[in-house]
Amino acid sequence: MESVNFDLASTSVTEVNRFLHKEAAGQAVQAVRIANPDGAHNIAVGLDLPIEVEIDGHAGYYAAGMNKEAKVTIAGSASTGVAENMMSGRVHVKGFASNAAGASAQGGLLVIEGDAGLRCGISLKGADIVVKGSVGSFSAFMAQAGRLVICGDAGDALGDSLYEAVLYVRGNIKSLGADAREEPMTAADIEAVAQLLRAAGPAFSGFQAREFKRIASARSLYHWNADANQEY
Secondary structure: OOEEEEEOOOOOHHHHHHHHHHHOOOOOOOEEEEEOOOOOOOOOOOOOOOOEEEEEOOEOOOOOOOOOOOEEEEOOOEOOOOOOOOOOOEEEEOOOEOOOOOOOOOOOEEEEOOOEOOOOOOOOEEEEEEEOOOEOOOOOOOOOEEEEEEOOOEOOOEOOOOOOOEEEEOOOEOOEOOOEEEEOOOHHHHHHHHHHHHHHOHHHOOOOHHHOEEEEEOOOOOOOOHHHOOOO
């Protein structure tokens, strides 16, 4: 069996997820298409097999959360926490991604063709996120590792309390958060952005890696400073 279709107008999310977790591998399913998601929550969560899942419409909270190995495409927008704690694989949102997209993601690639809401990439732990549009305030807050590429603008407090993650922004930055700073783009940075844009797909082909700015940690928060009087 190569492909299976589900319709959430007549089948529950629980049934679809049970199939993806327990039956898909045994039946050698390579692809699953899910119609009429209508904003249902927790679609295709916790996958740990190399399967392609297409969600044909808008998804609710935590779509493709905890993803491992799977390739999940959302042909619409996604609500809070899409690809949250992703371990590997690829999650591709064709529309808007709401708050906390890619939160705590440890590996894999999250692609967002629209804008992303507040706290995109919060507590990022190693994944790559590429956003064609803009991101909201406090994106990459406490991001520890990984890369966030923003082809549009960034809101307030970008990279607040940033650790070792690196952010690349093409547009305007409303403000940087505590300990985040702009640094010169190196040849390695330009190549890294170019590779990520290629990996994100044809929708990103119009952007040039040299147009981006590098944002990284100033590392002044790495150690407690009693003389700072809590001001950084």
